[in-house]
Amino acid sequence: MNPPSSKPRSSTTSPETTSLAPDEGLCLGKANNSDCDALAALARSAHSHPWSASQYRDSLASGHTCWVLRAADDEVGGREIAACCVVSRLFDEVEILDVAVAPQWRRQGVGGRLLEDIFSQLPEDIARILLEVRASNRPARALYRKLGFSEDGRRKNYYPKPDGSREDALLMSLVL
Numbered sequence: 001m002n003p004p005s006s007k008p009r010s011s012t013t014s015p016e017t018t019s020l021a022p023d024e025g026l027c028l029g030k031a032n033n034s035d036c037d038a039l040a041a042l043a044r045s046a047h048s049h050p051w052s053a054s055q056y057r058d059s060l061a062s063g064h065t066c067w068v069l070r071a072a073d074d075e076v077g078g079r080e081i082a083a084c085c086v087v088s089r090l091f092d093e094v095e096i097l098d099v100a101v102a103p104q105w106r107r108q109g110v111g112g113r114l115l116e117d118i119f120s121q122l123p124e125d126i127a128r129i130l131l132e133v134r135a136s137n138r139p140a141r142a143l144y145r146k147l148g149f150s151e152d153g154r155r156k157n158y159y160p161k162p163d164g165s166r167e168d169a170l171l172m173s174l175v176l
């Protein structure tokens with residue numbers, strides 16, 4: 001997502017701060033190049049065809065925003081990435097390119113909260129959020145439906161599967 005030129009929907013915090021989502025010790029922030037190895041590890045735990053660290057770096061270099069929820073400092077001072085979401089802005093639309101929650105953080109409301117926190121940060125001139133999801137991905141489809149997305153269409157045989165066959169992508173959108 002390009003830097004917003006207008007104010008965010010939620011005026012409680014600036015897009016650069018990490019003060020949202022304080023419960024469970026998770027903080028919202030933006031990833032940078034030093035996070036890309038950790039993002040790739042998270043992707044390997046979440047996707048059958050994960051992005052590599054260099055793909056995350058290319059994504060950031062192209063102007064996409066990678067939002068992350070970081071866990072509280074551990075004993076060695078690290079800040080585990082519990083969840084991430086890459087978004088891209090084009091005119092008055094935002095596309096969600098990647099969403100992943102680490103396995104140990106799933107089914108605790110983390111994915112839903114990450115997306116709601118991001119949506120509250122979007123500039124007021126964003127009219128619609130778009131995404132594509134594997135037809136077989138029931139958890140993600142349920143998450144998006146719960147957030148109010150509707151299914152608009154289908155791309156036949158869009159995604160490769162681990163067994164070499166292909167599956168459809170569902171096109172979903174949320175009008176803000």
Ligand SMILES: CC(C)(COP(=O)(O)OP(=O)(O)OC[C@H]1O[C@@H](n2cnc3c(N)ncnc32)[C@H](O)[C@@H]1OP(=O)(O)O)[C@@H](O)C(=O)NCCC(=O)NCCS
Nearest residue numbers: 046099100101106107108109110111112133139140142143
């Ligand atoms: C999909 C994913 C992001 C959900 O993250 P999460 O933090 O576990 O989701 P939440 O706990 O916020 O759940 C919110 C809602 O999503 C739905 N949901 C989440 N996981 C689900 C599951 N395993 N089965 C069915 N529904 C599920 C439910 O509607 C849930 O609401 P509820 O808890 O009131 O039932 C996570 O499972 C994940 O990272 N999966 C692998 C990567 C992926 O598929 N990314 C999406 C690509 S488009």
